[in-house]
Amino acid sequence: MTLxxxxxxxxxxxxxxxxxxxxxLGEQLSxxxxxxxxxxxxxxxxxxxxxxxxxxxxxxxxSITIAKGRGYYMRANFWLPEADMTESEAYLFAYHQAxxxxxxxxxxxxxxxxxxxxxxxxDYEKVKGHVGEVxxxxxxxxxxxxxxxxxxxxxxxxxxxxRPPDTPSITLNVIPTQNHLGLRDQYFFNIPDVDSTQGVxxxxxxxxxxxxxxxxxxxxxxKSPAVVTALSDVATSYDCGRSRFEALKALAKxxxxxxxxxxxxxxxxxxxxxxxxxxxxxL
Amino acid sequence: xxxxxPGPFFDAMNNFLQSLGDSPEQSVVHxxxxxxxxxxxxxxxxxxxxxxxxxxATSRHTAAMRSPNALNIHSGSWFCIDVIAYGDAQxxxxxxxxxxxxxxxxxxxxxxxxxxxxxxxxxxxNPAARAxxxxxxxxxxxxxxxxxxxxxxxxxxxxxxxxxxxxxxRRLNRFAWDFELSQxxxxxxxxxxxxxxxxxLMAKMLGCYAGESxxxxxxxxxxxxxxxxxxxxxxxxxxxxxxxxxEAFKQLAASTNPSVSRSAALTLEKLQHATV
Numbered sequence: 001m002t003l004x005x006x007x008x009x010x011x012x013x014x015x016x017x018x019x020x021x022x023x024x025l026g027e028q029l030s031x032x033x034x035x036x037x038x039x040x041x042x043x044x045x046x047x048x049x050x051x052x053x054x055x056x057x058x059x060x061x062x063s064i065t066i067a068k069g070r071g072y073y074m075r076a077n078f079w080l081p082e083a084d085m086t087e088s089e090a091y092l093f094a095y096h097q098a099x100x101x102x103x104x105x106x107x108x109x110x111x112x113x114x115x116x117x118x119x120x121x122x123d124y125e126k127v128k129g130h131v132g133e134v135x136x137x138x139x140x141x142x143x144x145x146x147x148x149x150x151x152x153x154x155x156x157x158x159x160x161x162x163r164p165p166d167t168p169s170i171t172l173n174v175i176p177t178q179n180h181l182g183l184r185d186q187y188f189f190n191i192p193d194v195d196s197t198q199g200v201x202x203x204x205x206x207x208x209x210x211x212x213x214x215x216x217x218x219x220x221x222x223k224s225p226a227v228v229t230a231l232s233d234v235a236t237s238y239d240c241g242r243s244r245f246e247a248l249k250a251l252a253k254x255x256x257x258x259x260x261x262x263x264x265x266x267x268x269x270x271x272x273x274x275x276x277x278x279x280x281x282x283l
Numbered sequence: 284x285x286x287x288x289p290g291p292f293f294d295a296m297n298n299f300l301q302s303l304g305d306s307p308e309q310s311v312v313h314x315x316x317x318x319x320x321x322x323x324x325x326x327x328x329x330x331x332x333x334x335x336x337x338x339x340a341t342s343r344h345t346a347a348m349r350s351p352n353a354l355n356i357h358s359g360s361w362f363c364i365d366v367i368a369y370g371d372a373q374x375x376x377x378x379x380x381x382x383x384x385x386x387x388x389x390x391x392x393x394x395x396x397x398x399x400x401x402x403x404x405x406x407x408x409n410p411a412a413r414a415x416x417x418x419x420x421x422x423x424x425x426x427x428x429x430x431x432x433x434x435x436x437x438x439x440x441x442x443x444x445x446x447x448x449x450x451x452x453r454r455l456n457r458f459a460w461d462f463e464l465s466q467x468x469x470x471x472x473x474x475x476x477x478x479x480x481x482x483x484l485m486a487k488m489l490g491c492y493a494g495e496s497x498x499x500x501x502x503x504x505x506x507x508x509x510x511x512x513x514x515x516x517x518x519x520x521x522x523x524x525x526x527x528x529x530e531a532f533k534q535l536a537a538s539t540n541p542s543v544s545r546s547a548a549l550t551l552e553k554l555q556h557a558t559v
Binding site for chain 2: 037040043044046047048050051052055056064078080084086087088089091092111112167168170182183208211212214215216217218219221222224225226227229230231233234238239240243
């Protein structure tokens with residue numbers, strides 16, 4: 001199958017809000033994977049386009065987007081054995097770090113040995129989402145994601161650790177873009193071993209929520225009425241619980257008085273992470 | 284973007300941004316004095332509170348954080364202006380070169396440590412390059428410091444968080460270098476642009492799995508500005524077709540970067556011995 005054919009099929013047949021429908025696309029993804037030329041052709045075009053391009057005119061993230069469709073995009077990811085990585089490449093790879101995804105992701109190993117991955121599941125709804133939180137997890141063992149395998153990583157259900165492959169490898173991902181309106185977090189965990197039944201949230205992945213956190217952290221350094229009002233506004237009512245939590249933390253820094261008032265105002269709030277925060281300040 | 288204040292402040296702010304936008308791309312250090320005047324007109328509180336309220340209006344809005352400690356408030360075609368916070372009580376080790384020339388306007392006091400770069404050419408890694416400590420000095424709120432990234436590194440410390448307004452060139456130096464703090468020894472360099480890393484990765488993958496049809500695009504990479512990209516391309520060509528690979532390494536042997544030309548010459552020598 002060619003890439004345009006795959007895209008046409010996905011546009012016409014897949015409901016990207018339905019994980020089952022996404023998983024069924026794995027068959028066509030395998031057919032695309034049998035096309036051993038499409039990705040090298042794509043890379044050749046990319047290289048020709050970018051080799052002389054002014055860097056200020058190009059935008060790139062840590063993986064290559066190879067197609068965009070209605071409600072989804074496709075990317076190619078490169079995986080290197082640890083011994084083959086340069087300093088620059090080491091910054092791109094999240095090996096050995098347990099994490100979930102805040103989006104559904106259909107994945108296919110296109111070439112190479114593929115990476116090994118340890119897998120767990122967890123219940124997102126039971127998690128408050130703060131750093132240091134102990135989370136119950138269900139171990140699923142070690143899996144070798146070999147060339148030709150298709151895997152569906154479920155949004156905020158599946159946790160995995162990627163280990164470097166034996167040989168350079170490429171995976172293809174299909175990712176719905178709905179992304180829950182920028183309201184779902186993505187976590188990194190400390191999980192001692194493959195059979196562990198508990199993990200600890202160590203940090204959060206780059207996301208809209210994380211961008212808000214860093215903005216609020218910056219705001220916490222600016223002790224002005226306008227900033228205090230804006231932070232109070234978010235802390236008292238916002239769809240994202242963690243953003244409210246981060247706004248409260250920032251408010252504590254820039255106005256302890258207003259922070260105290262807001263905390264008292266929120267003492268009956270039912271949002272789990274807000275309740276957790278209030279418990280840490282004695283409410 | 285920050286809300287303009289009424290009256291003469293509005294004119295000063297707009298005039299400065301206009302003049303930057305109309306100027307050809309150049310080092311921002313030439314605008315240090317004007318930036319200091321502009322910075323006095325910016326209401327940081329207003330900028331930050333407005334960005335928070337944009338996030339509040341819709342969770343789909345991505346806060347304009349260029350990095351975990353930098354809020355972008357204006358971007359031109361070749362420059363950007365950010366509010367940047369630093370919160371370190373001690374000097375960071377290793378020291379890292381600045382990604383581009385930057386003018387800092389200090390909104391709060393700080394201690395500034397300065398390191399002069401010697402034997403440093405960003406595009407050519409030189410293990411003998413050094414970051415030599417020049418001294419410490421106190422910085423007051425309202426001070427402006429212009430940093431030429433090819434010449435120095437500055438490091439800021441304070442027991443309280445430091446807030447700055449920073450004008451930077453958007454065109455980054457090709458590489459970031461790390462220097463060990465106590466003796467200033469050059470430790471490593473790595474790409475400032477993830478695009479460069481991505482092209483190196485593509486070259487590696489093509490070298491592993493692609494056929495001769497990929498050689499033309501890899502040969503095109505031999506013309507890239509980055510020596511690390513050129514090297515990966517030559518190596519990939521060698522893996523696909525040794526004869527074309529030898530030609531690629533002959534090209535690298537003529538490089539003006541001595542570590543590239545030496546390594547390429549050694550590679551050719553080894554290949555020659557291997558075929559004899």
